[in-house]
Amino acid sequence: MNNVTAIYPGSFDPTTNGHVDLIRRGSRLFHSLIVAVLTNLEKKPLFSLRDRVEMLREVTRGMSNVSVETFSGLLIDYARRRKARAILRGLRAFSDYEYELRMALVNRKLEPELETVFLMPTESYAYVSSRLVKEIAQLGGPIGGLVPPPIEKKLRLKFGRR
Numbered sequence: 710m711n712n713v714t715a716i717y718p719g720s721f722d723p724t725t726n727g728h729v730d731l732i733r734r735g736s737r738l739f740h741s742l743i744v745a746v747l748t749n750l751e752k753k754p755l756f757s758l759r760d761r762v763e764m765l766r767e768v769t770r771g772m773s774n775v776s777v778e779t780f781s782g783l784l785i786d787y788a789r790r791r792k793a794r795a796i797l798r799g800l801r802a803f804s805d806y807e808y809e810l811r812m813a814l815v816n817r818k819l820e821p822e823l824e825t826v827f828l829m830p831t832e833s834y835a836y837v838s839s840r841l842v843k844e845i846a847q848l849g850g851p852i853g854g855l856v857p858p859p860i861e862k863k864l865r866l867k868f869g870r871r
C-alpha cells in the first residue's frame with residue numbers, strides 16, 4: 710500500500726512474539742508503520758511506559774519503516790495528527806472478534822476515513838497474549854518462544870528469577 714501510513718496501537722505490556730509477528734507483517738504491507746503505545750492504561754501496567762517503548766524499539770531495530778511512539782487520548786485524533794490512513798490490529802482467536810469489531814466500528818463512526826486492517830499472526834502465536842505471558846512468568850513457568858529474548862530477560866528480572 711503505497712504511501713499509506715498505518716498505526717499499530719496497543720498497551721504492549723509487554724511485547725510478545727505475536728506483536729512482533731504482526732509488526733513484521735504490517736511493515737511489509739504499509740509504506741510506514743507507527744507502533745503506538747497507549748500512555749494512560751486503565752489497569753496499572755507491569756512495565757513503565759519507558760520500558761514498554763524501549764522494548765519495542767529494541768525488537769524492531771532492524772525494520773526501517775517502523776517507528777515507535779506513545780499516544781494518549783483518542784486514537785483517531787492521534788491518527789489524524791500523524792496523517793495515518795489505517796489502524797492495524799491483530800486477530801487471534803475468535804474471542805478477539807467482538808472486542809475488535811466494537812473498537813473498529815467506534816473508530817469508524819468517529820472517523821469514517823480511517824480504516825482498521827486486521828492481520829492474523831502465525832498460528833503458533835495465536836494463543837499468545839501479554840496477560841498470559843505475565844501470568845506464566847509470575848508463576849515461574851517457561852516463557853521462551855512466547856516473547857523475544859530481551860523481554861524474557863526483563864520478565865525474569867521483574868519476578869526475581871534469573
Ligand code: PNS
Pocket residue numbers: 718719720721747782783784785811812815816
Ligand atoms: O493492546 P490493547 O490494550 O488491546 O489496545 C487497546 C487500544 C490501545 C487500541 C485502545 O484501548 C485504544 O485505542 N485506546 C485509545 C482511546 C480510544 O481511542 N478509545 C476509543 C476507541 S475504542
